Amino acid sequence: MAATRDAFGHAVLELAKDDPRIYVVDCDISKSMKTVDFARKFPKQHINVGIAEQNGAGVCAGLATVGNIPFLSTYAVFASMRACEQVRTSICYPHLNVKLACSHGGLTPANDGATHQAIEDVAIMRALPGMTVVMGADYNAAKALTKAAAYYDGPVYLRYTRDSVPDFYGHDEVFEIGKGKLLRSGGKVTVVSFGEMLHEALAAAEILRGEGVEIDLIDMSTVKPLDIDLLKESLSRTGRCVTVEDHSMIGGLGSAVGEWMAENGCGRLIRIGLNDCFGQSGPYEVLLKHYGMDRESIANAVRKLLLN
16 A cells, blocks of 8 residues: 555656656655655756745746646645646646646545645646646556656646555556546446545445446546546446545536536436535544545445436
């Protein structure tokens, strides 16, 4: 087990060994963002702007205009809200090759409470023209997707967890930005998830399997753009969908899937996530259960769809 933010630190270190265009722009939290080794080994490619995320976004924009590949390294709440104007106007508008590497997505900051739990960031980043939104489900996924993002054209928002998540993918698993993975094929209900919530969805799939119910389970590691082909193929068989995310129900994965389903007349949808509320301090597993985002809640949503 490892936190996906560890994968970010290791990925940029490996990228910089072969590519002098890789830069990390830190916002005074290099220890938290696992970029201490990067700063030590590549001091000329590391810039610490201090507690100044807006300035960090501007520095990244400048670096990108001269052909570099900068990663803005900070927490999700700060990149998506404090620096939102600079990301929008200085990075997205000119479609610069800047990567926003952001830890503490969703409720995973847990005991840090609502101020550090980014539950609106995916919605904000989805709304920015030209922004790609990505989150790996475990260490290996996050590392591979970070490397892929470095050479993906345009701005990319990479979301990571603070706490460790279980390993699922092997180190040689291949990931492509814009493509999901069908992990289980059952034909009863399509369950779509991303990030650390994939593990709760997998646990729910095991609960349901014990009841004789097999589901389609999709890891939608790229929330924008969605893998429409994969979603369409699964829903053509099931006609029923549950989305699972550690984020507000408003504007995130559930909204993205629901928008497409409504426009294409594709069945029924139940969204699992935070229901128009803030998080609070507490152990992560307790918070998931409190907000109806745990494995049993996912299984119940599938059962509900099967009854109708």
